[in-house]
Amino acid sequence: MSNMSQNKNLGQNRVMPALAQLLEVENEEALLNPSCPVTGIPVWTVVRNQFFRLIMSDLLYVSQPLLSTADRMPRARIAQAALRSIAHNLAQPPRSAQVLIRATGVGLIEREGRSFNRLTDYFAGAAPGGAWSFEDLASWDWPALPRCCDVSYTTAAFAAIRLRTQLGITAAHRALARQTVALAVSRAERLLDWTPGSERKNWLEQHAARRLAALPLQRATMRGWLRQVRPALFLVEEGCYGQMAAFNAAAREQGVLVAEFQHGAVTAGHDVYNVAPALAASAAYRRGLPDVFLGYGSWWNAQFNLPLDKRVIGNPHRAAALQTVATRQDGARRVLVLGDGRELQAHLDCCRALVARLPAGWEVLFRPHPEEQRAVLAMDNAVFSGFGLDRESDIYASLAQSEAVVAELSTGLFDGVGLARRIFVWDTPKSRFGLPNHPFVRFSDVAALATALQAPQEGDLAPEQCESIWASDWRTRFTEFLAASGAGPR
Incomplete structure (x- = not known):
């Protein structure tokens, strides 16, 4: 047994x-x-x-x-x-x-x-x-x-x-x-x-x-x-x-x-x-x-x-990195979905379902966790039909070009604070255990996420929240x- x-x-x-x-x-x-x-x-x-x-x-x-x-x-x-x-x-x-x-x-x-x-x-x-x-x-x-x-x-x-x-x-x-x-x-x-x-x-x-x-x-x-x-x-x-x-x-x-x-x-x-x-x-x-x-x-x-x-x-490295990243262009509607190195298939399925529910003009990118990056890059391009694969080496550059960041349990959610305008956490037993307290918006399933993304103010963070997470100087x-x-x- x-x-x-x-x-x-x-x-x-x-x-x-x-x-x-x-x-x-x-x-x-x-x-x-x-x-x-x-x-x-x-x-x-x-x-x-x-x-x-x-x-x-x-x-x-x-x-x-x-x-x-x-x-x-x-x-x-x-x-x-x-x-x-x-x-x-x-x-x-x-x-x-x-x-x-x-x-x-x-x-x-x-x-x-x-x-x-x-x-x-x-x-x-x-x-x-x-x-x-x-x-x-x-x-x-x-x-x-x-x-x-x-x-x-x-x-x-x-x-x-x-x-x-x-x-x-x-x-x-x-x-x-x-x-x-x-x-x-x-x-x-x-x-x-x-x-x-x-x-x-x-x-x-x-x-x-x-x-x-x-x-x-x-x-x-x-x-x-x-x-x-x-x-x-x-x-x-x-x-x-x-x-x-x-x-x-x-x-x-x-x-x-x-x-x-x-x-x-x-x-x-x-x-x-x-x-x-x-x-x-x-x-x-x-x-x-x-x-x-x-x-x-x-x-x-x-x-x-x-x-x-x-x-x-x-965070010294974050402070240095932000001096060089290009900020998101107004009107960009990119959603960055972050992998966690464990539940790859579930995150790929999330991307496919999200693309199907968002109207034209939205772009969905999947960014693999470093532990799964090699396996993801070896996959056939057909796996990513309808959505893209984020190949940018610097996560801050990717976050700065995104309207919203989505993850189940990832440090990248916090990295997105002050860069991506909106942040969403997939509400699962894993995220409720690992992130019982956080300032982000939870979503129960892909349908709820698609609805929240189309509500312009949903997922915004106040400036004082950014300073409490990433202190300056x-x-x-x-x-x-x-x-x-x-x-x-x-």
């Missing part, structure tokens, strides 16, 4: 619980007791995201799971990337800087003939005392162009941690992992009538044991970075995710302020940034969190309950944050 079939209430008629109901699973102090004996970080910290996303996959993502439990590590490619990383790091060793940045590398774009990280390099350039980045190789691919900022690559260090972890998992690690997962599964069965099944329960236990064994190694790695750079601020991507807990804790132990910069949508339905009261009150859990969250705007900061100091900074805000936090010029 498959894992999916073991969950007896996952039929299409089941009412999807809100995130708060899922979080009741972790609203138990005993769940935080099993912890790393070296770092003091609870085991639940490093497995909670995976646990909740298995639930969310079963309940929301019919076509493609939100989380895969298969091991698809391209070991040969990782080894090659690690060797190149070692050579690069030896040739350009880290030096002292005001800000140490931890980045995933997924934000690389081309800028003036070099690889530029749109998520971190603006901050690096604005730090008066300089910055040094420790950056992953996204998909273990070496950047096609030279990087434009001071950077060390983490691939070799993280590959070594993974190897040492696999060889160093002890019976004690496995026991703590089993204890944690068993309690979480028991509570999920009782509160949600959900179980992962034996296969995925084993995977959760293995994942938790591996992450638990890695915590002391991650702490040692971070201490090495701190000795090399001697920063006043640790600026981190995905800082609230469990894999960053040991890095955050090590920085704070050395008196270094830890700040996560916002890198995507953070909503009231985001499982990483919203926790149960038992976690919010736990000093052990907070040990692995950042001190500060630097949000795009006040709207985002109001969407989550993690016990952090929330500051409004803005990020550079001044960031400079003031550095000065106020004691991480200003040395």
Whole structure:
């Protein structure tokens, strides 16, 4: 019997619980007791995201799971990337800087003939005392162009941690992992009538044991970075995710302020940034969190309950991009439908049905999610009969040329604020879970969307809503944050 079939209430008629109901699973102090004996970080910290996303996959993502439990590590490619990383790091060793940045590398774009990280390099350039980045190789691919900022690559260090972890998992690690997962599964069965099944329960236990064994190694790695750079601020991507807990804790132990910069949508339905009261009150859990969250705007900061100091900074890349995009011509009637990387067929069907219901003069374009772009571009042109495929590399350019933006669950909805005049959210169980609060107009089906599009004012946003989502003048805000936090010029 498959894992999916073991969950007896996952039929299409089941009412999807809100995130708060899922979080009741972790609203138990005993769940935080099993912890790393070296770092003091609870085991639940490093497995909670995976646990909740298995639930969310079963309940929301019919076509493609939100989380895969298969091991698809391209070991040969990782080894090659690690060797190149070692050579690069030896040739350009880290030096002292005001800000140490931890980045995933997924934000690389081309800028003036070099690889530029749109998520971190603006901050690096604005730090008066300089910055040094420790950056992953996204998909273990070496950047096609030279990087434009001071950077060390983490691939070799993280590959070594993974190897040492696999060889160093002890019976004690496995026991703590089993204890944690068993309690979480028991509570999920009782509160949600959900179980992962034996296969995925084993995977959760293995994942938790591996992450638990890695915590002391991650702490040692971070201490090495701190000795090399001697920063006043640790600026981190995905800082609230469990894999960053040991890095955050090590920085704070050395008196270094830890700040996560916002890198995507953070909503009231985001499982990483919203926790149960038992976690919010736990000093052990907070040990692995950042001190500060630097949000795009006040709207985002109001969407989550993690016990952090929330500051409004803005979005540097968006501000730069808007300086060059051409605005929509008056009278243009383009509707941009955004894919989500999961339910491709449903979004293509939406486009076809919308074209059939709109009068002449309207244009419908489908913009695939980056995760589905390769598959979409390989499709026969007949698939897009009646509507177009958006091939523009810059989403801001596409949004600026659109009358309306339509999506089920996409950061692009918010990217459209201040560019496209009107924004619509497809009202589905998935969007109600992921976007329980938002300032946009919901539509129930394509007929309702076509009607709303032909009502000229439907979907408009007020200017003050735009500022609350995308705060202006990020550079001044960031400079003031550095000065106020004691991480200003040395």
